[in-house]
Amino acid sequence: MLNKLFSFNGGVKPDPNKSASTREPIARLALPPQLVIPLHQHIGGTPRPLVTVGSTVLGGQRIGAPDGNVSSAVHAPTSGRVVAIEPRPMPHASGLSSPAVVIEPDGLDTAIERELFDWHAAAPGEIRDFLRDAGVVGLGGAVFPSHLKLNPGKSGHTDTLVINGAECEPFITCDDMLMRAEPGNILRGALIMQRMLAAKQVLVALEDNKPEAAAALKSAARALGHASLEVVVVPTRYPAGGAKQLIRVLTGIEVPHGSRSTDFGVQCFNVATALAVWRALEHGEPLTRRIVTVTGNVERPRNFDVAIGTPISHLFAAAGLKPDTDKLIMGGPMMGIPLPNIDAPVVKATNCLLASSPTLFAPPEPELPCIRCGECARACPADLQPFELYWHSRARNFGRAQEYKLFDCIECGCCAYVCPSHIPLVDYYRYAKSEIWARERDKDAADSARERFEFRNWRADREKEEKAAKLAARNAAKPAVKPADGAAPAADVAPSAGEDPKKALIEAAMARARAQKEAVAAKNTDALTPAQQAQIDAAEERRKRASELSGSDAPVK
């Protein structure tokens, strides 16, 4: 079927270091005393917590509801009690905290009744909603909600579905071990995805340094007997597992800047994601566990099947962390991020935990000036000019860095790997990218503030105008009604109304008050008896005295 493999430019061949963690099969790790399940584990909106502190949860129970469509649910991996919902340290380079549900397992591991779903009969939209609520996200590292990618879009079909088992980064073996352990179910998941995407062919690709996994997948594919399903072994070269690089190797399609592979009829998923889709749809099992490689400077490097939310320290304890470890990394040595906190939990994105020591990874050599040798450009698999990106990022000239397509950089680390001046190039790109994002956020906030400020001013003007219009209408209506009451007020209002409505209004009110006063005074003091007159005089006398008294009091106060 697939006659020819293509190639991508650049790339490097670092020492794979994969054998240590593939000697033993995947071990299911016992539950820790406390699980910390972050609510935000994927790209998109932060799920809203569905449980309260003190409530009991069952295994597989939804504890976070997706926030909008670009989001995914979060589930409890086991039964237990919710002891806290609070910010906890995240497995993130910042070491900052983010809201998490803390569960104390009760040890019974009682599962909630599984929501079985007849996906064969369901509409594609329903399957996508089900996957969103089952918390299925991309397990290759980007954790993008899978239901959004399982949409063939406007064209209604896809040419090629790529299932990515290349796993090119050194030390990481979780996909390799998963392909050896469950090849059939991975392929079944891939076939479900094929149906959802209406894909013509499915290519399951892996690097040629995983012969056991390739053999397992090939025999499973033969057993399934699907003509459109093919297992492809690609040459080992880092980063062959990058989505764009793998697509180029398999199909020859080079996805250009600003477009997506789906524009060319290709969609790509990780092998573990395919398995998660199969488990969710076939067994109603939400994503609550994943395979994590624990390797590097540990006594027993191995792959563990762990509940999401397990503290990283628990995994290192099981693998035997050596005392001379100086740094912990989540991911591999090329793209991984430093972990400042060993108590942070395993999340859906955690594929590998790597302990580093000065003997395993030599400490970084001093950064020397760029000598413009161009090695980085030859190694760049995204066909960028890393030295240009470096200069502009270093000079904080972010506009220029973006012109050189900084955001097409996949941060694979090939440029830094080959740099003879030991420049931590990727650090500069990460710095520039996050700086640009922050500026964009600030700009969006400023634009929204400007819009709201202008709207508020417009509203104030409108209210003023409305008030004036109302007043004018009232004044216009008045002369028509007033003449019946009496000629005097109407005569007062009529001439001034044209000049200033406000003044006219005040004058009209004053005229009314005068008329009222006259009317009242005339009524009250007419035809008084001598006795009443005497009373009034007495009262006036008292009032006069009182005012004199208060007048003399005033200075004292």
Next chain:
Amino acid sequence: MITALLVMAGLALVLGATLGAASVLFKTQGDPLVDKIDAILPQTQCGQCGYPGCKPYATAIAGGDADINQCPPGGDEGVRKLADLLGREYKPLNAEHGVEKPKSVALIDEATCIGCTLCIQACPVDAIVGAAKQMHTIVGDLCTGCELCVPPCPADCIDMVPVTETVESWKWRYPVFELKVQPATLPAKEAA
């Protein structure tokens, strides 16, 4: 001779008509310089510059009535950007108008709020929700941190809380290579 005159006159008419039409068709609305200045200003709408909002201040700068160093929320970087745009000399922020502070948002102590609506009237960006004699609250995402709601509050229940970094807003630091002091024994070893 007459042909030449006619040709020249005809050309002049055609070109004149084209220019006239272009000036009508492509007329720029408003002052583009004001918009460029406004785009640099932080849109806090705090009035610390002495103008009732960022746009009026931008208009004043463009008109030469105001200096470029009157915007504390824009900070030093803002002054530099304005200096770049206008080709003027950079000058430090004028302390008369306030000092640069880390971004904060207002927070109403909802237990103390008496529901007077004075802060709602003061907010330039409509970021406060509430009604008379009802509790008020500030929509944190919309608050620009202008502090205009703080003085009118009779119950003194509004605090300015500095915005802290979250996992989402965290930025990678500028790469710095840490220089380590070489152990004194190393040269000795080499010598040996």
